[in-house]
Amino acid sequence: MFNTSSQIMDLICTEVNSIKKHESAECDASILASLTIEELELTSLDMLELIMNLEESLGIDIDLEFSANTAMVDVANTIVKSLATKNV
Amino acid sequence: MKNPAITNLYGEPASNIASSDDFIAFPMGSKYREISSRIATDYSSAIQLLESLPVFLSGDEHKERRKSMAVVYAQTRKLQEKAIDQVVNEVAQSIEHRHGAFNLIDELSTPLWTALRNVICTESREVKDLASELPELFYPGLSPRRRKSLNNKLTNILKSGNDQLLNQIALLTLGVRPFSASLALSIHKIARDNVGKRLCDIVFPTSFPDSALTYVDRISLRDTVIDGCPFSAGSRIRCTTFDSSYTDEINSKQLYGIGSHTCLGRPISVYTWNRLSNILSQSQKTIHPSVLSVEDREPFTIPTKCLVNFK
Numbered sequence: 307m308f309n310t311s312s313q314i315m316d317l318i319c320t321e322v323n324s325i326k327k328h329e330s331a332e333c334d335a336s337i338l339a340s341l342t343i344e345e346l347e348l349t350s351l352d353m354l355e356l357i358m359n360l361e362e363s364l365g366i367d368i369d370l371e372f373s374a375n376t377a378m379v380d381v382a383n384t385i386v387k388s389l390a391t392k393n394v
Numbered sequence: 395m396k397n398p399a400i401t402n403l404y405g406e407p408a409s410n411i412a413s414s415d416d417f418i419a420f421p422m423g424s425k426y427r428e429i430s431s432r433i434a435t436d437y438s439s440a441i442q443l444l445e446s447l448p449v450f451l452s453g454d455e456h457k458e459r460r461k462s463m464a465v466v467y468a469q470t471r472k473l474q475e476k477a478i479d480q481v482v483n484e485v486a487q488s489i490e491h492r493h494g495a496f497n498l499i500d501e502l503s504t505p506l507w508t509a510l511r512n513v514i515c516t517e518s519r520e521v522k523d524l525a526s527e528l529p530e531l532f533y534p535g536l537s538p539r540r541r542k543s544l545n546n547k548l549t550n551i552l553k554s555g556n557d558q559l560l561n562q563i564a565l566l567t568l569g570v571r572p573f574s575a576s577l578a579l580s581i582h583k584i585a586r587d588n589v590g591k592r593l594c595d596i597v598f599p600t601s602f603p604d605s606a607l608t609y610v611d612r613i614s615l616r617d618t619v620i621d622g623c624p625f626s627a628g629s630r631i632r633c634t635t636f637d638s639s640y641t642d643e644i645n646s647k648q649l650y651g652i653g654s655h656t657c658l659g660r661p662i663s664v665y666t667w668n669r670l671s672n673i674l675s676q677s678q679k680t681i682h683p684s685v686l687s688v689e690d691r692e693p694f695t696i697p698t699k700c701l702v703n704f705k
Contacts, residue, residue: 351432358433358538367537 309389314382315339321359322378325352339382344374360385366392400611400630405640407621408609408633413653417612418452420630422532429538437541439548440531446564449610449655459564460658466561467658470513474662477509478669486673489704495684498581498700503574506666510573515562521551525566533691569659571694575606577666578700585683585702592680598671601646601664606694608636610651679704 312335319335325348333341343353350370357368366388372381403411411417423445430437444450448460485502496502511522524547530536531544552560580602587603588596614629625631635648650657657663684701 351429354429354538355433358435361537361539367540369537370535 309386311379311382311386314385314389315379317360317363318356318378318382321356322346322348324359325355339379340377342375342377343372343381346378364389400632401623401625402609402632402634403620404634404637408635409648409652411612411620411631412610412633412635412651412655414612416615416618417631418615419450419456419655420611420613421452422447422450426531433538435538435542437545439552440541440545442552443528443548443560443563443567444531446560447568448658449568456654460654462557463561463564464658466558467514467565471661473513474510475665477513478506478662478666481505481509482666482669482673485670486677489674489677489679492679492704494703494705495701496704498578498702499574499697502581503577506577507570507574510662510666511566511570514565514569517551517555517559517562521559521563522566524548524551525563526570528563528567529571529694530691532693535692565658568657571696572605572607572657573659573663573666575694575696576602576604577670578697579604579606579688579695580667582683582686582697582700582702585681588681590680590682593674593677596675596681598675599642599646601649602667603642603645605636605645605649606696608695609634609693610655611693 315335315338319333319338322338323332326346333346338346348356353370353372357370361368364385366385368385368388372384423441426437426441426444429435430441446459448456448463451459485505488501489496511525515522515525524544527544528548531541548563551563583604584596584598609632612631612633614625614627614631616627618625620631633652635652636645640648650660650663682703682705684703685699686697686701687699689696689698
């Protein structure tokens with residue numbers, strides 16, 4: 307079960323590292339949390355892949371409504387809210 | 395997130411580009427092919443539909459698809475008008491007996507659209523309901539899972555049908571939001587512009603005074619300069635066709651798009667507005683704006699709550 311922002315961050319971290327696997331250094335969740343989509347150089351297709359993988363893991367629909375300057379912790383918080391809505 | 399930049403243009407440059415042969419329509423189907431390949435997900439039915447919608451096509455392909463859909467649209471033209479007449483009369487009666495809130499989505503635009511879609515599309519309710527959801531595929535932020543779900547539903551429906559079915563679904567997909575959302579937004583705008591006035595004292599505009607769809611996207615075929623700004627081949631330009639800064643005349647002229655991409659549903663839309671405004675303008679009831687909330691589901695502005703009061 308994924309319920310907290312930190313659990314979602316761990317999941318995001320795994321997925322981002324998988325998408326950026328060609329890069330030598332992997333991020334850990336604590337560093338990733340404060341980085342924005344733009345800083346991570348995630349393209350719109352990278353984001354699509356990330357969100358699709360998160361949807362599969364979490365079983366929820368997630369719209370791609372994140373601007374380039376959204377920090378990953380905010381992505382995680384948005385997803386936590388979506389999960390809470392689903393569980394109501 | 396690195397998205398291709400979109401340049402917004404207004405006024406004459408926007409109109410010129412929207413109708414220019416040097417620019418093509420935004421090829422939504424190609425974008426889905428790109429996405430499908432990247433995330434290894436089957437969007438083939440969504441692509442089939444998107445590549446059948448004239449709004450995303452250019453050149454001969456556009457002409458052929460438009461013609462094919464125009465034939466299907468024209469087959470039921472008289473029946474469409476009859477269906478609209480009936481619902482407009484029912485709506486007018488409902489307003490006459492109302493003293494209080496009137497829901498412009500549930501009591502006006504949805505019944506009118508339902509009557510229209512039932513005439514245009516002879517398929518099951520499941521098909522028609524799906525067609526109402528399919529414009530979600532145009533929304534760039536749509537959840538990948540939801541895209542897949544819509545694709546799968548479409549696959550199940552298309553496998554049992556023919557070209558006629560695809561044409562009917564295409565007409566409904568392109569019509570539902572511009573028609574129903576624009577209708578609700580327009581009556582709400584009339585209420586805001588004429589607070590407390592009797593309907594019979596209002597000078598109704600000759601066409602929808604508000605629109606759910608206010609721009610078209612075009613792609614530059616070659617390097618070019620517009621209003622002194624250079625654009626390289628492949629640039630995406632958002633041409634604003636309807637805006638509060640434009641005159642009523644321009645908005646009315648561009649409401650249904652520009653040039654060869656003019657909306658196929660224009661005749662029934664114009665008919666609906668004329669019938670509705672004509673019958674409303676005979677009422678002694680006063681109109682008062684109430685709640686309006688909208689959601690941006692690019693490229694559409696969708697009212698989620700749209701109420702007026704009649705007294």
